[in-house]
Amino acid sequence: MTKKNISSTKRNKPVKTQKRETIPSKSVKVESEVHSLEENKIQNAKTEYDKKVDAEESMKNDVDKIEKKSPKMESVEEVISEESQTEVFTTSRRSVAFIGSECYPFVKTGGLGDVMYALPKALIKQNCDIKVIIPYYKCIPKKYREKMVYKGSFQMDLCADGRAFYVGIMEYIWEGIVYDFIDNEDFFSYGNPYTNLVDDIPKYCYFAKAVLSTLNYMDWIPDIIHCHDWQAALVPVYLRTKFKDTRLASAKTILTIHNLRFQGIYNIPTIRYWSGLPDYVFEKDALKVGYEDANMLKGGLTYSNIITTVSNTYAREIQSEYYGETLDAHLRYHSGKLRGIVNGIDYDIWNSVTDDRLYANYDTTNVLDKKKENKRNLQEELGLDQDEHKFVIGLISRLTDQKGLDLVNSIMTQIMDEHTQVVVLGSGDRKYEDSFRYYENTYKGSVCSNIMYDETRAHRIYAGADALLVPSQFEPCGLTQLIAMHYGTIPIVRETGGLKDTVEPYNMYTNTGNGFAFDRYEADLLLDAVNRAKSLYFLSRWCWDEMVQRDMDKNLSWDNSAKQYKNLYLDLT
Structure with missing residues (x-):
């Protein structure tokens, strides 16, 4: 109530008494009450505000308590990441020496x-301590040799007559x-790793002997010695004979067959002299083959604890006469220790999203x-004729019979039509190199034969x-x-070895599968597989795209292969 309002109110006459007192007017009383009411409202409003603030503070404290107990989304992701990292190391650590004749890069x-x-590289993620040992070839690029560190050297007895050789150790x-x-x-000191059997x-x-001597010299005793192909196959033989009384004897050996066709076969006197191995290993059940030859791969198969090869189907195939390369009976005898584990590819090198060799990078979305x-x-x-509607078939391979080039050569003229182009990259047998040069000249604009190997061109194909054939x-x-x-x-493959294990044939009724396949090694069946692929590409493009x-x-x-190998190491040790 304002002062103006009070003055406009009618006043009462004063009452005479013996003692004069001032009686507040009704209007003043009302004004006092109004002020009191407004103060109460203000106080109540302030109280309500304080309660609201207290409630918000309380709520905030509760949230803080919850957040302290429960991680934020970012923290959850970090925890999940840490848990997945921890999951990699749920198995015990194993030390593994990888022995082979070559290693990229x-x-x-x-x-x-x-x-x-x-x-x-993949086994490191499976909690393995890895050492790779290969020869110090002079063909190793200078940029790597310059960064190597000398770790020591010694003399090693090698030959049957006691002849010794220098062993130097360089580390990178x-x-x-x-x-x-x-x-x-x-x-x-040769330019290439492999020259001829007389030298190899x-x-x-x-x-093989220098590898074990080096491990002893460096006092590095691995749980597993993992050997690859015939060039490292004598390592298990040496370990069970010449090194059986050393600390290395506790190590278990695995021999992986990458290609059974190459075995390291030579006459017994030569291998006996250069290896210095005892006479009893050159008997029939170990290295001996035929009447007078020794087989280094066979010796490794005999003396290793486990034999692996690079696919389950190939592990079965090599126990048959057709694929066994004369070792089928020996492999059947040792089938109890034979395993198949499919290889993988290195996503750091082969990745369409990050591959800087491509014209355009891509993923599944584009x-x-x-x-x-x-x-x-x-x-x-x-x-070639530039037309995105053409069906382009790639062939990246060594040009040899083993790679099926005789079948391709037989059907090449039937593959070619106005809708098809073929790109070849590779070298090999002269007859196939000349054949593809002929096809390039005959089908100008539709066939390109690159009789060489070029890494960038391979990525682009x-x-x-x-x-891909x-x-x-x-x-x-x-x-x-x-x-x-x-x-x-899309791969077009023959159902053999790792090709059968990794390529599921397309099923037109269920629209499943990831490639086209044929079983028997016949040119007509290859042609049929190519025609089935072309039909799907041109007539049911949405199925092809899927x-x-x-x-x-x-x-x-x-990743999957490394887990299987790690489990194998654990089973052995």
Whole structure:
């Protein structure tokens, strides 16, 4: 109530008494009451505000308590990440020495070099301590040799007559893996790792014994010694004979067969002299084959604790006469220790998302558009007719009978039509090199024959082709079909070895599968598989596109293989 309102109110007359008192007026009383009411409202409002603030503070404290007890989303992700990291190391640690004749990026002639590089890298994630040992070839690039560290040297008795040789040790540490190189000018001064059996037999007899001597010298006793192919096959033999009384005798050995066709066979006197092994290992059940030859791979199979090969199907196939390369009976005898584990591919090298060799990178979300772009650029680079609607078939292979080139040669003229292009990359037998040169000249603009090997071009063919031919007569594992699938290129394969284990044939009734396959080694069946692929591509393109994306989603890394090898190491030790 304002002062103006009070003055406008009618006043009462004063009452006379003996003692004069001032009686407040009614209007003043009302004003006092109003002020009191307003003060009460203000006080009540303040109280309500304080209560609200207290409630908010209380709520905030409760939230803080909850957050302290329960991690935030970011923290949860970190915990999950930490748990997944911890899960990798739920198994006991094992030390493993990898022994082989080549290893990428130092020296590589085939798939063995890739395995010797990628598998140890994957095993580190499985809580393994890895040391890779290979020869110190002079063909190793200078940029790696310059960074190697000298770790010591010694003289080693090798030959049956007591002849000794120098053993030097050079070390290189990269990506958490220790690489040790066995140095000797007499054996490893050649330009290439493999020359001929006359030179290679003494070279790898020396290498096998030098590996064990080096481990002893460095006092590094692994739980597992994992050997690869015939060049390292004498390591288990030496371990069970010459080194049986050393600390290394506690190590278990695994021998992995990458290709059974190569076995290290030579006459017994030569291998006996250069290895210095006792006479009893050259008997029928160990190294001896035929009447007068010794087989280094056979000796390794006999003396190793476990034999592995690079696919389950190949492990079964090599126990048959057709695939056994004369060792089928021996492998059947040792079948109880024979295992098959499929190889993987290194996603650090083969990844369409990050591959800087490609014209355009892509993943499953944009593969259908980006593969067209890669195809057009590939056609332009190779001088082919530029048309994204063409069906482009890639062939990246050694040009030999084993890779099925005789079948391809037989049907090449039937494959070619106005809708098809073929791109070849590789070298090998002269007859196949000349054949593909002829096809390039005959089908100008539709066939490109690159009689060589070029890493960048290989990557671009994987990305730009629609399908990849792998019609091998036998294939222990095969990496090309794995790379092709990871790049969204559909494989056309023969059902053998690792090709059968990794490529599920397309089923038109259920729209499942990730490639096209044929079983018997016949040219007509290969032609039928190619025609089935072309029919799906041109007549049911949505099914083809789904298969492309399905293939790219498939896990083809070394993770699964590394877990299987780790379990094998644990079982052995």
